Amino acid sequence: MGKDFSSKTPIYLQIIQHICSQIIRGDLQPGEKLPSVREMALKMGVNPNTIQRVYMELERESLAEARRGQGTFVTENRDRLQQLRLDLKHDRIKTFIADMTEMGFTTEEISLGLVEYFAKSLNEGDK
Amino acid sequence: MVDPVITFEHVTKMIYNKKIIHDIHFQLPKGKIIGMVGPNGSGKSTILKLMAGLILPSKGNISLYGNHITRRSSQSIAYLPEKSGYYPFYTVRETISYHNRIYKDFNLEKATDMIKFMRLNANEKVSSLSKGHVSRLKIVLALSRQAPLILLDEPLTGLDPMMRASIIKGLIAFLDIPEQTIVITTHEVMEIEPLLDMVLAIRNGEIIKFDDLDNIRELAGGNLLDWMTNTYT
Structure with a gap:
């Protein structure tokens, strides 16, 4: 329950x-x-x-x-719902960045890490 | 506070010359679910019995909606004791109809609904009910009353997790919030926490905290159990 x-x-x-x-x-x-x-x-x-x-x-x-x-x-109200979608996206990204920054990762490392992660999961998805 | 249900004014309770409750002072607001927590022997059950008018304070004053509490107050307070005192030779249905006769505010229709919800067999004798089913019956009897104040002493103790979940569900389904005010004592803090509006924390017969659950969670930077672990140890 x-x-x-x-x-x-x-x-x-x-x-x-x-x-x-x-x-x-x-x-x-x-x-x-x-x-x-x-x-x-x-x-x-x-x-x-x-x-x-x-x-x-x-x-x-x-x-x-x-x-x-x-x-x-x-x-x-579709505009309000679209706003909610953007707000939630922004919130989650903010939390993620804050966590990563706290662990000492730089902005470059984080963005590169994301690109590599997406590329890898895309490849795995192809198999 | 607007319209407090119950007021304790400098209440002290001595039993055999031993101070069980030390000069406590608080008011419970209407329509809230209040959890009373604290270690064994801290005075929780004594406070509940004082609220119910089953024992009287040695010093100080207790009032329900401004009226002095006495043994007669049981007509407007539903008290679920930790130990049961029901007639073993009655069936579930007979126990319900007995309570319907002695309490003016008893709602027979609600009791019948709750019996179904709790999956109790109305024809079964109280003596043959399992511990879990006796606990469910106790909840049915307490919640079937339209009393402004409901006092539940350890409603979850000694029950398996499924039984505890079904009793908590029954509380949510049948409590008449915001008309009724409920005080629950329990050690099953993790399970009861999502039900609470406020927490009354007791230690050695004194109130160490009385606040909204959200404030306590914020203070602890965690849940109620985290706060209790930090406070009581």
Whole structure:
């Protein structure tokens, strides 16, 4: 049941990240209804208050909208979803670069490493 | 704090001249799930019994929605004891209907739903239930009440991981948040953590921390267990 919330990031933020990835992957479509607060709480194995907060934050970020008496829906605003995609890409790259820099890799080493990695995995994919 | 459910004012509890609880002072907000943690013998069960009105403070005052707590408060507090006190000759259904008779706020429909959800057999005798099934029955009895305050003393102790997961699921499915406030004591911190809004940490009969879970996680730079490991050892 549920997700593993052992990392130090607040649980509600981990769930927001999880839902955002689902939106980017297309597992959740624009305009799709999100599970009710209690259904989502059961699915994630967390307190319903936490899901309430998650939905509120998603609304505040214009990624979801609450419709009175109907529930919460993924936004249909394509521009906003495209922005989310770019933001997530930027975030992940930033984290990766920060980790690599901390270990002492230079910008050149990192970019060369990426090029080599892609070339290698492309070759392996051909076989 | 707006509308606290329960207020402890400088509460001290002596048992046989030994101070079990030292001058504790706090208020629980409405609609939250609060985890009470601390080593064995730190006073968790005593605090829960004080909240339930089962024992009275030696000094200080405890109130529920501003009213002094007494033995009668059990009509508005659902208390799940660590040890069970049910009639072994009753079936599950008879136990439910007995509780339905003694508690005005008992919701029979909810109890019937929960029995199904927890996969209990209504015709089985309490005496022949396994330990895990007795624990499920206890949860059903506590959560079927529309009481504003629910107190669960070690609801997961001694159960296998699947049984613990099903009880946690039952809590999420049937708690009436934000109408009800829940206090849970447990040593199964990793499993209960995702359920908590707040943590009340006890050591030697004193409160060493009462804060939102997120603040404690931030403070620890990790999860609740990390914080407890740093604090208690």
